[in-house]
Ligand SMILES: Nc1ncnc2c1ncn2[C@@H]1O[C@H](COP(=O)(O)OP(=O)(O)O)[C@@H](O)[C@H]1O
Protein backbone atom coordinates (compact mmCIF):
# COMPACT_ATOMS: atom_id res chain seq x y z
CA UNK A 1 0.00 0.00 0.00
CA UNK A 2 1.10 3.55 -0.73
CA UNK A 3 2.38 5.42 2.35
CA UNK A 4 0.39 8.40 3.68
CA UNK A 5 1.51 10.74 6.44
CA UNK A 6 -1.18 12.42 8.53
CA UNK A 7 0.49 15.10 10.60
CA UNK A 8 -1.20 17.09 13.36
CA UNK A 9 0.14 20.42 14.58
CA UNK A 10 -1.09 22.00 17.81
CA UNK A 11 -1.67 25.39 19.35
CA UNK A 12 1.73 26.10 20.90
CA UNK A 13 3.50 25.83 17.53
CA UNK A 14 0.76 27.64 15.57
CA UNK A 15 0.85 30.53 18.02
CA UNK A 16 4.59 31.14 17.46
CA UNK A 17 5.12 32.67 14.00
CA UNK A 18 8.72 31.52 13.53
CA UNK A 19 8.08 27.99 14.86
CA UNK A 20 5.09 27.61 12.53
CA UNK A 21 6.96 28.86 9.48
CA UNK A 22 9.91 26.54 10.28
CA UNK A 23 7.54 23.60 10.65
CA UNK A 24 5.73 24.40 7.37
CA UNK A 25 9.05 24.54 5.50
CA UNK A 26 9.76 21.02 6.78
CA UNK A 27 6.20 19.78 6.21
CA UNK A 28 6.34 20.87 2.56
CA UNK A 29 9.38 18.56 2.12
CA UNK A 30 7.65 15.47 3.54
CA UNK A 31 7.73 13.02 0.64
CA UNK A 32 4.61 11.57 -1.04
CA UNK A 33 0.98 11.79 0.03
CA UNK A 34 0.33 13.85 3.17
CA UNK A 35 -2.43 15.59 5.09
CA UNK A 36 -2.01 18.31 7.71
CA UNK A 37 -4.54 18.66 10.54
CA UNK A 38 -4.19 21.79 12.63
CA UNK A 39 -5.54 22.93 15.97
CA UNK A 40 -5.15 26.45 17.29
CA UNK A 41 -6.84 26.33 20.67
CA UNK A 42 -4.37 28.80 22.13
CA UNK A 43 -5.21 31.53 19.58
CA UNK A 44 -8.95 30.84 19.94
CA UNK A 45 -8.58 31.36 23.69
CA UNK A 46 -6.74 34.69 23.17
CA UNK A 47 -9.28 35.97 20.61
CA UNK A 48 -12.15 34.83 22.78
CA UNK A 49 -10.81 36.77 25.79
CA UNK A 50 -10.20 39.86 23.63
CA UNK A 51 -13.87 39.73 22.58
CA UNK A 52 -15.02 39.41 26.18
CA UNK A 53 -16.05 35.73 25.88
CA UNK A 54 -14.46 33.86 28.80
CA UNK A 55 -13.16 30.51 27.46
CA UNK A 56 -14.00 27.36 29.39
CA UNK A 57 -12.18 24.06 28.85
CA UNK A 58 -12.81 20.72 30.55
CA UNK A 59 -10.17 17.97 30.09
CA UNK A 60 -8.75 19.83 27.10
CA UNK A 61 -12.17 20.19 25.39
CA UNK A 62 -13.71 23.61 24.85
CA UNK A 63 -17.24 24.29 26.05
CA UNK A 64 -18.52 25.85 22.82
CA UNK A 65 -21.55 28.11 23.21
CA UNK A 66 -22.94 30.09 20.23
CA UNK A 67 -20.46 32.97 20.77
CA UNK A 68 -17.48 30.62 21.10
CA UNK A 69 -18.55 28.77 17.94
CA UNK A 70 -18.29 32.04 15.99
CA UNK A 71 -14.82 32.62 17.43
CA UNK A 72 -13.49 29.12 16.69
CA UNK A 73 -14.94 29.19 13.16
CA UNK A 74 -13.23 32.52 12.43
CA UNK A 75 -9.96 31.45 14.02
CA UNK A 76 -9.62 27.81 12.81
CA UNK A 77 -11.41 27.82 9.43
CA UNK A 78 -10.34 31.37 8.53
CA UNK A 79 -7.27 32.91 10.11
CA UNK A 80 -5.18 29.81 10.82
CA UNK A 81 -6.23 27.55 7.95
CA UNK A 82 -5.78 30.18 5.24
CA UNK A 83 -2.46 31.42 6.63
CA UNK A 84 -1.11 27.86 6.63
CA UNK A 85 -2.33 27.31 3.06
CA UNK A 86 -0.68 30.56 1.88
CA UNK A 87 2.62 29.68 3.56
CA UNK A 88 2.60 26.18 2.07
CA UNK A 89 1.91 27.62 -1.38
CA UNK A 90 4.99 29.82 -0.87
CA UNK A 91 6.91 26.61 -0.11
CA UNK A 92 5.67 25.02 -3.38
CA UNK A 93 3.33 22.65 -1.58
CA UNK A 94 -0.07 22.69 -3.34
CA UNK A 95 -2.21 22.93 -0.22
CA UNK A 96 -6.01 23.05 -0.17
CA UNK A 97 -7.74 24.18 3.03
CA UNK A 98 -10.84 22.32 4.22
CA UNK A 99 -13.20 22.14 7.16
CA UNK A 100 -15.28 19.04 7.86
CA UNK A 101 -18.24 20.77 6.17
CA UNK A 102 -16.44 21.18 2.83
CA UNK A 103 -17.30 18.30 0.47
CA UNK A 104 -19.06 16.72 3.45
CA UNK A 105 -15.58 15.69 4.60
CA UNK A 106 -16.43 15.08 8.28
CA UNK A 107 -20.08 14.83 9.29
CA UNK A 108 -20.45 14.92 13.07
CA UNK A 109 -23.06 14.54 15.79
CA UNK A 110 -23.53 17.24 18.39
CA UNK A 111 -22.30 15.76 21.64
CA UNK A 112 -25.36 14.64 23.60
CA UNK A 113 -25.98 16.34 26.90
CA UNK A 114 -24.56 14.07 29.59
CA UNK A 115 -23.09 15.22 32.85
CA UNK A 116 -21.49 18.15 31.00
CA UNK A 117 -23.08 20.20 28.22
CA UNK A 118 -20.25 20.92 25.79
CA UNK A 119 -22.50 23.02 23.52
CA UNK A 120 -21.62 23.03 19.80
CA UNK A 121 -19.05 20.25 20.01
CA UNK A 122 -19.08 17.51 17.39
CA UNK A 123 -18.34 13.82 17.91
CA UNK A 124 -17.00 12.10 14.80
CA UNK A 125 -16.76 8.54 13.45
CA UNK A 126 -14.19 7.30 10.96
CA UNK A 127 -16.88 5.36 8.99
CA UNK A 128 -18.62 8.65 8.13
CA UNK A 129 -15.53 10.45 6.77
CA UNK A 130 -15.66 11.22 3.03
CA UNK A 131 -12.48 9.25 2.28
CA UNK A 132 -13.22 9.36 -1.48
CA UNK A 133 -12.73 13.13 -1.69
CA UNK A 134 -9.47 12.94 0.26
CA UNK A 135 -8.20 10.19 -2.04
CA UNK A 136 -9.03 12.21 -5.15
CA UNK A 137 -7.34 15.34 -3.75
CA UNK A 138 -4.25 13.30 -2.84
CA UNK A 139 -4.11 11.55 -6.22
CA UNK A 140 -4.30 14.97 -7.92
CA UNK A 141 -1.07 15.81 -6.07
CA UNK A 142 -2.64 18.31 -3.64
CA UNK A 143 -2.29 18.38 0.14
CA UNK A 144 -5.43 18.74 2.30
CA UNK A 145 -5.08 21.10 5.28
CA UNK A 146 -7.90 20.27 7.67
CA UNK A 147 -9.31 22.68 10.29
CA UNK A 148 -11.02 21.27 13.42
CA UNK A 149 -14.51 22.40 12.41
CA UNK A 150 -17.12 19.78 11.46
CA UNK A 151 -20.86 19.97 10.67
CA UNK A 152 -24.09 18.21 11.58
CA UNK A 153 -25.54 17.99 8.02
CA UNK A 154 -28.42 20.23 9.19
CA UNK A 155 -26.61 23.51 8.57
CA UNK A 156 -24.73 23.82 11.85
CA UNK A 157 -20.98 23.95 12.29
CA UNK A 158 -19.47 22.11 15.26
CA UNK A 159 -16.14 22.34 17.07
CA UNK A 160 -14.14 19.08 17.25
CA UNK A 161 -10.82 18.44 18.99
CA UNK A 162 -8.02 18.49 16.39
CA UNK A 163 -6.26 15.41 17.84
CA UNK A 164 -9.52 13.49 17.33
CA UNK A 165 -9.88 14.76 13.74
CA UNK A 166 -6.33 13.54 12.97
CA UNK A 167 -6.91 10.03 14.37
CA UNK A 168 -10.36 9.77 12.74
CA UNK A 169 -8.96 10.66 9.30
CA UNK A 170 -6.06 8.24 9.88
CA UNK A 171 -8.45 5.37 10.63
CA UNK A 172 -10.73 6.29 7.70
CA UNK A 173 -7.79 6.11 5.27
CA UNK A 174 -6.06 3.06 6.78
CA UNK A 175 -7.88 0.70 4.38
CA UNK A 176 -6.43 2.54 1.36
CA UNK A 177 -2.98 3.65 2.52
CA UNK A 178 -0.23 2.59 4.92
CA UNK A 179 -0.94 5.48 7.29
CA UNK A 180 1.58 6.96 9.70
CA UNK A 181 0.05 9.42 12.14
CA UNK A 182 2.40 11.99 13.68
CA UNK A 183 1.32 14.28 16.50
CA UNK A 184 3.73 17.24 16.44
CA UNK A 185 4.00 19.67 19.33
CA UNK A 186 6.55 21.78 21.22
CA UNK A 187 8.19 19.02 23.31
CA UNK A 188 10.50 16.14 22.34
CA UNK A 189 7.67 13.61 22.79
CA UNK A 190 6.04 12.09 25.85
CA UNK A 191 8.33 13.02 28.74
CA UNK A 192 8.84 11.56 32.25
CA UNK A 193 9.29 15.13 33.48
CA UNK A 194 7.24 17.55 31.39
CA UNK A 195 9.89 20.27 31.94
CA UNK A 196 12.88 18.15 30.92
CA UNK A 197 13.33 17.38 27.21
CA UNK A 198 16.03 14.86 28.19
CA UNK A 199 13.43 12.64 29.87
CA UNK A 200 11.89 11.29 26.64
CA UNK A 201 9.95 8.03 26.86
CA UNK A 202 10.85 6.44 23.49
CA UNK A 203 8.13 3.75 23.43
CA UNK A 204 4.68 3.42 25.03
CA UNK A 205 2.29 0.42 25.04
CA UNK A 206 -1.33 0.53 26.34
CA UNK A 207 -0.20 -1.08 29.64
CA UNK A 208 2.60 1.44 30.10
CA UNK A 209 0.16 4.26 29.28
CA UNK A 210 -2.16 3.19 32.11
CA UNK A 211 0.77 3.15 34.50
CA UNK A 212 2.06 6.60 33.37
CA UNK A 213 -1.43 8.05 33.66
CA UNK A 214 -2.01 6.62 37.13
CA UNK A 215 1.34 8.09 38.25
CA UNK A 216 0.34 11.50 36.90
CA UNK A 217 3.27 11.48 34.44
CA UNK A 218 0.86 11.76 31.52
CA UNK A 219 -1.65 14.54 32.25
CA UNK A 220 -3.65 17.43 30.76
CA UNK A 221 -3.67 17.71 26.95
CA UNK A 222 -1.50 14.60 26.64
CA UNK A 223 -4.38 12.38 27.83
CA UNK A 224 -6.73 12.97 24.83
CA UNK A 225 -3.69 12.84 22.52
CA UNK A 226 -2.65 9.41 23.86
CA UNK A 227 -6.24 8.10 23.82
CA UNK A 228 -6.64 9.15 20.18
CA UNK A 229 -3.22 7.79 19.26
CA UNK A 230 -3.82 4.34 20.77
CA UNK A 231 -7.28 4.12 19.26
CA UNK A 232 -5.83 4.82 15.81
CA UNK A 233 -3.24 2.08 16.27
CA UNK A 234 -5.93 -0.37 17.37
CA UNK A 235 -7.96 0.48 14.24
CA UNK A 236 -5.41 -0.30 11.54
CA UNK A 237 -3.14 2.76 11.45
CA UNK A 238 0.39 1.47 10.76
CA UNK A 239 2.43 3.75 13.01
CA UNK A 240 1.82 6.54 15.53
CA UNK A 241 4.46 9.01 16.74
CA UNK A 242 4.27 11.86 19.24
CA UNK A 243 7.18 14.18 18.54
CA UNK A 244 8.62 17.69 18.35
CA UNK A 245 7.53 19.71 15.31
CA UNK A 246 11.23 20.09 14.37
CA UNK A 247 11.60 16.29 14.05
CA UNK A 248 8.97 15.69 11.39
CA UNK A 249 11.45 15.09 8.54
CA UNK A 250 13.65 12.89 10.75
CA UNK A 251 10.64 10.62 11.20
CA UNK A 252 9.31 10.68 7.63
CA UNK A 253 12.78 10.15 6.12
CA UNK A 254 13.46 7.30 8.60
CA UNK A 255 16.76 8.99 9.48
CA UNK A 256 16.93 8.04 13.14
CA UNK A 257 14.47 7.48 15.98
CA UNK A 258 12.76 10.66 17.24
CA UNK A 259 9.97 11.30 19.70
CA UNK A 260 7.73 8.67 21.26
CA UNK A 261 6.54 5.68 19.22
CA UNK A 262 3.37 3.86 20.29
CA UNK A 263 3.09 0.07 20.18
CA UNK A 264 0.21 -2.31 20.91
N1 LIG B 1 4.20 13.39 30.00
C1 LIG B 1 4.04 14.45 29.21
N2 LIG B 1 4.90 14.68 28.21
C2 LIG B 1 4.74 15.75 27.39
N3 LIG B 1 3.76 16.65 27.53
C3 LIG B 1 2.84 16.45 28.50
C4 LIG B 1 2.94 15.34 29.40
N4 LIG B 1 1.91 15.41 30.29
C5 LIG B 1 1.23 16.50 29.98
N5 LIG B 1 1.76 17.14 28.92
C6 LIG B 1 1.24 18.41 28.38
O1 LIG B 1 0.51 18.13 27.22
C7 LIG B 1 0.65 19.26 26.34
C8 LIG B 1 0.30 18.85 24.92
O2 LIG B 1 -1.09 18.79 24.78
P1 LIG B 1 -1.88 20.04 24.16
O3 LIG B 1 -1.65 21.24 25.02
O4 LIG B 1 -3.25 19.60 23.92
O5 LIG B 1 -1.04 20.25 22.84
P2 LIG B 1 -1.45 20.56 21.35
O6 LIG B 1 -2.16 21.87 21.38
O7 LIG B 1 -0.14 20.61 20.64
O8 LIG B 1 -2.31 19.45 20.90
C9 LIG B 1 2.09 19.67 26.52
O9 LIG B 1 2.29 21.03 26.18
C10 LIG B 1 2.33 19.42 28.00
O10 LIG B 1 2.11 20.57 28.75
Ligand SMILES: CC(=O)N[C@@H](CCC(=O)OP(=O)(O)O)C(=O)O
Pocket residue numbers: 009010011012038039040041042044060061062063072121122148159160161162163
Ligand atom coordinates in the same frame (compact mmCIF):
# COMPACT_ATOMS: atom_id res chain seq x y z
C1 LIG C 1 -13.92 20.67 21.12
C2 LIG C 1 -12.55 21.26 21.23
O1 LIG C 1 -11.98 21.29 22.30
N1 LIG C 1 -11.97 21.72 20.11
C3 LIG C 1 -10.68 22.32 20.11
C4 LIG C 1 -10.23 22.47 18.66
C5 LIG C 1 -8.86 23.09 18.52
C6 LIG C 1 -7.76 22.19 19.00
O2 LIG C 1 -7.92 21.01 19.24
O3 LIG C 1 -6.55 22.86 19.10
P1 LIG C 1 -5.17 22.33 19.69
O4 LIG C 1 -4.80 21.10 18.93
O5 LIG C 1 -4.26 23.45 19.44
O6 LIG C 1 -5.39 22.03 21.16
C7 LIG C 1 -10.70 23.69 20.82
O7 LIG C 1 -11.55 24.52 20.49
O8 LIG C 1 -9.78 23.96 21.61
